[in-house]
Amino acid sequence: MRHHRPLHHPLEPCFERATASLTASLGDGSVRGYQATFRSFLRYLDARHPKIRRLQQVRRDPHVLGWLAELRSHLPPLAKSTLACRVVYLHRLLEELAWSKQIPTLTHLLSRDDVPRRDQILPRALLPEQDQLLQQELRRRDDLLSNLLLLQRHTGMRIGECIDLAVDCLRPLGPDQWAIHVPVGKLNKDRLVPVDSVVCHIVERLQSLRSQTDQPPGEFLLPRHRSRQTLIRRVRAAFRTAAAAAGITARLVPHQARHTYASEMLRAGVSLIGVMKLLGHSRPEMTMQYLKITLQEPTTRVSKGTRQFSASCPLSTRSPSFLISCRPAQPARFLRYRGAYPRDVPPRSPQRLRTPPSHPHWQPHRQNHRSTPSSQPTPKISRDWPVKRRYWKVGAAGLVWRSTRRRSAKGGRIATDNSS
Numbered sequence: 286m287r288h289h290r291p292l293h294h295p296l297e298p299c300f301e302r303a304t305a306s307l308t309a310s311l312g313d314g315s316v317r318g319y320q321a322t323f324r325s326f327l328r329y330l331d332a333r334h335p336k337i338r339r340l341q342q343v344r345r346d347p348h349v350l351g352w353l354a355e356l357r358s359h360l361p362p363l364a365k366s367t368l369a370c371r372v373v374y375l376h377r378l379l380e381e382l383a384w385s386k387q388i389p390t391l392t393h394l395l396s397r398d399d400v401p402r403r404d405q406i407l408p409r410a411l412l413p414e415q416d417q418l419l420q421q422e423l424r425r426r427d428d429l430l431s432n433l434l435l436l437q438r439h440t441g442m443r444i445g446e447c448i449d450l451a452v453d454c455l456r457p458l459g460p461d462q463w464a465i466h467v468p469v470g471k472l473n474k475d476r477l478v479p480v481d482s483v484v485c486h487i488v489e490r491l492q493s494l495r496s497q498t499d500q501p502p503g504e505f506l507l508p509r510h511r512s513r514q515t516l517i518r519r520v521r522a523a524f525r526t527a528a529a530a531a532g533i534t535a536r537l538v539p540h541q542a543r544h545t546y547a548s549e550m551l552r553a554g555v556s557l558i559g560v561m562k563l564l565g566h567s568r569p570e571m572t573m574q575y576l577k578i579t580l581q582e583p584t585t586r587v588s589k590g591t592r593q594f595s596a597s598c599p600l601s602t603r604s605p606s607f608l609i610s611c612r613p614a615q616p617a618r619f620l621r622y623r624g625a626y627p628r629d630v631p632p633r634s635p636q637r638l639r640t641p642p643s644h645p646h647w648q649p650h651r652q653n654h655r656s657t658p659s660s661q662p663t664p665k666i667s668r669d670w671p672v673k674r675r676y677w678k679v680g681a682a683g684l685v686w687r688s689t690r691r692r693s694a695k696g697g698r699i700a701t702d703n704s705s
Contacts, residue, residue, distance in 0.1 A: 294327045295338045303381040322374040326352055340388055349375075349394045365401045372400050407578050408544040415533055416545055422531040429494045430523040433507055436487050437539060440478050441546030441564055444539050446470045448516055450506040452495075455480075455488050467565065476565050547575040 291297065300323040308316045329352045330337050337343060356368055363371075376395040383391035411419070420438065423431040437447050442465075449468045456477065458464050463485055464477040488506075495502045502508040509516055524539045543564070550560050561572040 292324060292327050292331065294331055296327060296330075296340065299340065299382060299386070300327065300378060303378045303385065306385075307377055307381055318370055319374050319378065322371050323378055325356075325371070326375055329355055340382060340386055340391065343391070343394065345394045353399060365403050369400050369403065408547070408574055409541050410544040410548045410578060411537070411541050415528075415535070415537070418531040418533060419528060419537075422527045426527065427490075429491065429507065430520055431527065432487055432491050432494065433520060434524055434527070434539065434542070436484065436491070438542040438546065439484050439487070440465055440480060441543045441550075442467055442478070443471060443543065444517055444520055445513075446565075448505070448507060448509075448513060448520070451504060452492065452502075452506055454506060455485060470565070472565060472567050474565065474567075476562065478563055544575065547572070548579050551575055551579040 304316070304319045304323065308319055330343075330348065333351060334348055337348065343349070353372070356363060356371060372395060376399075379391040379394055383389055416438075420435065423435050423438075433447055436442075437444065446467050449470065451466070451468065454466050456464050456466050458477075458479070462479070463481075464479045465484070465488070467476050467478055469475050491506055495506065495508050498508050500508065500510055507516065521539060524537070528537050547560055547564055550563060551557075555563070557569065557572055557576065560575065561569055564572065566572050
């Protein structure tokens with residue numbers, strides 16, 4: 286973890302203790318986010334309002350509003366997601382200080398309206414020409430980082446997940462079936478990504494290249510001689526170098542290979558749930574973003590230089606069959622009801638179209654006064670619920686099964702309850 290110089294501000298120990306209290310069970314990334322937030326706020330106070338030395342002196346105007354204006358005028362401009370995280374982190378820190386220091390006014394310094402709304406940006410997949418040129422350049426280089434980028438392109442993993450792959454990440458699933466074990470990453474869960482022979486060859490090439498290094502390679506598939514962040518920066522630099530050597534002038538990032546993989550799987554007919562499992566998403570709404578760009582593209586737009594999965598060579602030949610749906614993905618499949626009625630006929634409620642279920646079969650209970658409630662049949666909860674209420678009552682004859690709703694021999698309801 287990166288160590289910062291102390292700010293020598295009187296409020297720094299208070300914010301340090303609040304950060305330690307909030308991030309006791311969080312990861313290193315969250316700890317760095319909280320620390321960067323309060324250090325930015327204290328640097329602003331020290332530069333613009335040096336007389337602020339106590340928490341009771343902090344006001345929304347001009348202290349907090351001035352800090353927000355400084356964030357928005359930052360050069361280069363900060364992303365809206367970064368601005369939103371800074372505001373939320375500082376609000377939580379102020380709430381923690383308000384509770385620990387008994388200063389209620391700190392909770393009203395920031396509001397929900399201060400959090401900027403994020404832009405709904407669609408995933409940016411690589412163009413077919415860019416994807417083809419980039420893969421050709423990476424295969425031509427054939428070094429450690431280039432093969433790692435090829436592995437990311439053909440599996441849809443994140444850069445951090447590729448960095449953390451173990452040496453024995455390739456797992457057999459059956460005869461001629463393989464999968465890569467992706468370790469616990471961004472969403473704190475691991476997964477298996479089915480692969481084919483091309484990806485198996487890339488993994489074997491990485492294992493052979495890592496053994497040729499001078500230093501001990503370690504337990505990871507990619508040797509890590511320095512920090513993890515340094516290795517990630519090296520991978521990003523190798524991607525930019527390969528893109529420039531391939532003649533691509535557009536600004537590309539390695540994460541676009543993940544977007545390309547997801548859109549390729551949807552065009553090949555993989556179901557939405559299958560793509561969600563492949564990418565490691567926790568919510569279907571995240572995967573639906575790739576469906577938007579897939580539906581906007583023409584269906585005939587395919588790349589000749591990339592591996593395409595079609596009906597003649599489905600992905601199910603080398604991966605679990607639950608990832609492939611029976612027919613290609615269609616927009617109407619994700620609608621709840623399909624307009625299958627004529628236009629001149631008003632649509633009816635789906636409840637009226639269902640076949641009414643038969644009355645549940647009730648088994649007579651045993652006429653045993655010594656029986657226990659667990660020995661009685663459990664009524665089945667269905668659309669006929671609620672069922673008749675029954676209860677146990679202790680009388681002179683012992684434990685008796687009673688019913689609050691009984692009918693006479695003529696079918697009419699009687700007011701009194703008789704023991705069964």
